[in-house]
Amino acid sequence: MDHQFRGSISQKIQERPEYSKSSKPNLQKPMKKIISVIALVAGLSASTTFGQGVLNFANFASGVNAPVTNSTGQLAGGAAYVADLLWGTTAGTVTNDLGLRIAFSTGGGVGYFLGGQQTLPTTGSIFVEVVAYGAGAATYQLAKSGQAEWGFGNVIPITLAISPAPAPAMTGLQGFALNPVPEPSTLALGGLGIASLLMFRRKK
Numbered sequence: 001m002d003h004q005f006r007g008s009i010s011q012k013i014q015e016r017p018e019y020s021k022s023s024k025p026n027l028q029k030p031m032k033k034i035i036s037v038i039a040l041v042a043g044l045s046a047s048t049t050f051g052q053g054v055l056n057f058a059n060f061a062s063g064v065n066a067p068v069t070n071s072t073g074q075l076a077g078g079a080a081y082v083a084d085l086l087w088g089t090t091a092g093t094v095t096n097d098l099g100l101r102i103a104f105s106t107g108g109g110v111g112y113f114l115g116g117q118q119t120l121p122t123t124g125s126i127f128v129e130v131v132a133y134g135a136g137a138a139t140y141q142l143a144k145s146g147q148a149e150w151g152f153g154n155v156i157p158i159t160l161a162i163s164p165a166p167a168p169a170m171t172g173l174q175g176f177a178l179n180p181v182p183e184p185s186t187l188a189l190g191g192l193g194i195a196s197l198l199m200f201r202r203k204k
Helices: 002-015 028-050 140-147 184-203
Strands: 053-058 081-088 114-120 125-134 150-152 156-159
Touching (some): 081 114, 125 140, 140 150
Antiparallel strands (some): 053 114, 081 125, 125 150, 125 156
């Protein structure tokens, strides 16, 4: 009798809603969401990492010896001169400016800049061009407009590395000299020539 009574109680308890299978917490759905979020974060991280390549931005490295001289023929040195990098996917489209302002070395390293590993927003094989200018100008383009000395090196191909792989040197880079700042009279003559040309076209 006692056995039948306990069996009846156990059966009633199992039939209650709070003990039914449908009322048990489903842990599979939250786990699936967590796994999906982790996969998404990992994918974004991978795309960010593999979307950036690195190179060694220096004109003195293993296989590279390309000193830069100023407009008077002296080796460019110190914070008075800075180096920048232009890049492109083809030799004819090297126009993307990385916006660097790496100062030149002093003492025994005059004529050279050692910018170390620099990151570019691309990967694979590209073309690069080193430019240098007087630090008095805010950018290379402003230096070219007459604000400071400026110059550029040869366009070279390079295959970027993916960090933490060693950054490749700019092999094939050649030394170059900076152009002088135009004299005020030269700038005035240039402006006068442009004005005359515009007037001539209007008369036509």
